Amino acid sequence: MKASLIEDEEMRLALLRGYNILDTAPHEGFDDITKLAAEICGAPIALISLVDDNRQWFKSKVGLAIEGSKIDDSMCAHAIAARNYLEIQDTAADPRTADNGFVTGPDQIRFYAGALLEDDNKLPLGTLCVLDKEPRQLNDFQRRALKVLAVQVMRQIELRKALADAEVLRKEVDHRVKNSLQSLEALIRIQVRKEKSPEARAALDSVQGRLATISQLHEALYLTDSGAAVDIAEFLRKVAHSTSEQMPAGVHIEIKLEQTNLSSRSASSVGMIVNEAMTNAAKYAYQDRERGAFIISGERRGGFYHLSCIDDGPGIPATDPSGSGLGMRILTAAAQQLG
Template identity: 40%
Template structure:
């Protein structure tokens, strides 16, 4: 007998589709449940069955060898109209299944027991069921086990939907934060274009820091572990921000070991390298002099990290140039960032260029 459609079919299907589970690949988490259900109940067939609009689709099955069947042969479509647990000890003796082709076959499905799978808002979406080719009756222990395994199926589905919803929310938050930081950066650059020479340097320094924070936020969002940042990806992105202001006569090169750090150390390192590169671009290569800026980040077996920033510019030849207020602030910020890493900055100016180095211990 073909089961009637539930009165709340539209709401029920909407609840099912929210799980985004239909037509997905087989997964061990669900395969293990049907295998255990079949073994506990002593039957040949077990299925995690989801009732779609015109088919029943199996997320996991043992003993059937197919992934879906039409609704007109579905026993489970009757179950979602009735109690939370249904047992049909002899399908040929039951009016709901007595004329079902799958039960009339030889050998046919002669036994059925299923526990309802319900969404959080109470809509039936399918069953965890067991079947056999012989009439039988489950013990109370077997019935309880099947109900428990059904709850485990829904816990797994609900957990996946929650994680997906959280990921969507994180993407939305990321989009809004990124837009906000870009707006601040654009505003700072607008003021910079209208400022005098001294104030322009200050505005440019602020813009660099806002851009670095924006990149750090992006790296944290994309990282596999929310609280770690891969420096081999983060530092080149910071350098790319400075590329527009880098003359063709200057090349920036990076040599970075695969090192992951927390958001605090990443922010400090980002500030240090961006300040060094910005100052080198501005002062190390006057009059179109060609040269290179090198950023090297090396890890050691004892989890120490050494950062070396160097250029092959004029170096000590520019030592007599007076330091501007913005540069002085930049040096203090770099020293403060190094302090956050638990180390001190070593600066050196020679005839071969300028360098900055520091070594810190990974947590």
């Protein structure tokens, strides 16, 4: 016997499909609950069954090999129609299930108990259910446990939707930030070409380099799978590649970096140090020279990460041993941020 539809069936189906859980891969979090339900209820079969308009699909299953069934054979649909916990102690004797394919077919299911999976508005998606091949009944503890576990299934579904929604939002924000940074870099490049003052051009070049470092950091964060941690070796290669455009044609850049993960804030400071070191070398280290070298190296030693940026130029002028320029002030500030 096919279950009757509830009054707000269209809303229920829209809710189910909005969770984007149908036909998804198995998940350990759901499987653990299904196994626990089977063990507590002493049942050979337990299912997390989601009821669509023309089928029921099993997100998790114990003791049953199939992925789902047509809606006419869904006992869980009767639980949804009842809008309550449903227990059928002998499916062969109940008119709702006597002609059900699971009862009359090779599975010979004779017992069913299902607790609804409901959202906060009491709209049901399906059930957490247990089945047996012998007529029986659950005790009060087993019924309560099945209902509590059904609530946990629903929390798992809601959590995964919340995480998916957050990921979509993050990608949208990342996309907009990336576009904004690219637009700003393009505007600065246009202004550099228009600017006639050497001092203003140098200042804009410096701003563009720092903006490129921020853009590279954003890209590193966007592509990483480890949250706010950045692979410093890969990140600094991107920074060096971007900043190398400022170097004279004859300068060879050598990069020897050992991988390690840093927080985004620390990575930003390290990236700024490399950018400033390369930018200042491009301006001052290779004057009146056709060739030169710039080496970036990083390795883990004694619980620390040692970073070196070395050029083969003349070094800081003897007349300014402390380095009072803007670049040195930025390097010092970045180092202070790193502690």
